[in-house]
Amino acid sequence: MKLITAIIQPFILDRMARALLKAPIRGYTVTEVKGSTHESDSPEYLVPRTRVEVVVEDEKVEQMIELMCKAAGTHQEGDGIIYITELVHLIDIRTGKRDKEALRI
Numbered sequence: 809m810k811l812i813t814a815i816i817q818p819f820i821l822d823r824m825a826r827a828l829l830k831a832p833i834r835g836y837t838v839t840e841v842k843g844s845t846h847e848s849d850s851p852e853y854l855v856p857r858t859r860v861e862v863v864v865e866d867e868k869v870e871q872m873i874e875l876m877c878k879a880a881g882t883h884q885e886g887d888g889i890i891y892i893t894e895l896v897h898l899i900d901i902r903t904g905k906r907d908k909e910a911l912r913i
Contacts (some may be wrong), residue, residue: 809895809907810869814860815843816880816888821858827879828862833872835911836862845886857888863898863911 816824821838828836839861842854864872873890880888900910 809898809911810864810866811893811895812862812864812869812872812876812890813893814876814880814888814890815841815857816860817882817886818856818858820880820882820888821860824860824876824879827875828860831872831875833862833864836860855886863895865908865911 814824818840825838837860839859841857841859843857844853845855860876862872869892873892876890897907898910899906903910
């Protein structure tokens with residue numbers, strides 16, 4: 809299993825949520841964050857961003873990357889970044905189910 813994290817422009821969240829719902833992905837986490845920018849002409853060092861996190865099975869990683877890039881892409885500087893993290897375990901607190909059985913996809 810992988811944790812896919814997308815750091816996106818805040819105004820893209822609705823488009824991302826619609827794409828995830830259509831996928832269908834029901835379980836994901838959204839957090840308002842601030843990130844440093846590397847744009848040389850930006851007067852601000854930290855800019856608002858939105859972090860979207862979703863856990864998927866290994867075989868669905870490429871499909872999720874494509875979906876997220878399509879949903880978040882504007883072809884402009886600062887569209888964001890996606891990174892993938894290997895998960896060791898996933899545990900549903902209520903049921904005690906683990907790993908793939910704990911995914912509610």
